[in-house]
Amino acid sequence: MADTHAEHTGLAHQFEDLAQQHDADTLGIWIFLVTEIMFFGGMFAAYAIFRWLYFAAFEGGSHILDIRLGAINTIVLLASSLTMALSVRSAQTGIRHSLVLFLVLTMILGGAFLGVKAYEYHQKFVEHIVPSLDWAPAGEVLVRLAPGGLDHAQLYFFFYFAMTGLHALHMIIGMGLLLWLVLRARKGSFTPHYFAPVEVVGLYWHFVDIVWIFLFPLLYLIGGRY
């Protein structure tokens, strides 16, 4: 056994071979992602209840969000998922420079998403619709929020910040993981036989994308804009 281990790079001693290790790695991240489904699921369930209870307030809150920025950010994030998938493909085919290129592109797109998100958060402060910290809606925003009750509208923005904030935190962690992959990929740590870290981070990144795929319609779209 000892000499077969020495032949491969990246094989941990508790595994028979790289194939077994790869299966264990991917199963492990999938189990982690299931716990993440439950983590975000609690917030989605709470959102479903309160949107049903305070429908008018939540519709008013949704209406205030900038649907164009939300749509642009969705496209940016989907593009980052494409480049992430192409990173894994480059690792599988063993083309190191395109692996690094696609990983860096994924980071740039992730950064663009966070930039737009930061601008949206800034807008919330400008409009004074940050719950607790700066809650004093006025003008057109007030007209939009008043029918559903301001307290319940504030609850909507609590959900908005908690859900998008938690999502953004996952993005920031993902960016850190991508940076780690770029550094390792540049050193040539990944081969067509050993690229599990790229695949595992990729699965995490796609999961974060899926969370946004649901946040976008739930927070931005179903706000009675017709």
Next chain:
Amino acid sequence: MSQQIVPLKTYVLVFVSLIGLTLLTTAVAFVDLGAFNTVAALVIAFCKMLLVILFFMHLRHSGGLVRIVLLAGFFWLALLIGLTMSDYRTRTWTPAPDAWSITAPPTHP
């Protein structure tokens, strides 16, 4: 090892479909469909999720164990949201019983 190398064309097609669905769901938000606005938004989001899971996350080429783990996750999520919502939405179906009546003690034959 699930080492299937998916052709570049597949990834690009999936990406184009995802963008198409994003534009569609955004457009539908401006059309008044009543309650179906929410249904349409969630159905489109579900389709996008399937595309990402099957192609980008390689579930198409994953083993049965990974599929069972994922299905278990969705099953518990359905329990979480389904049972909680069914509780809230049925609370008003039957009126709460009256308090114990002290004027009419139980009679024994």
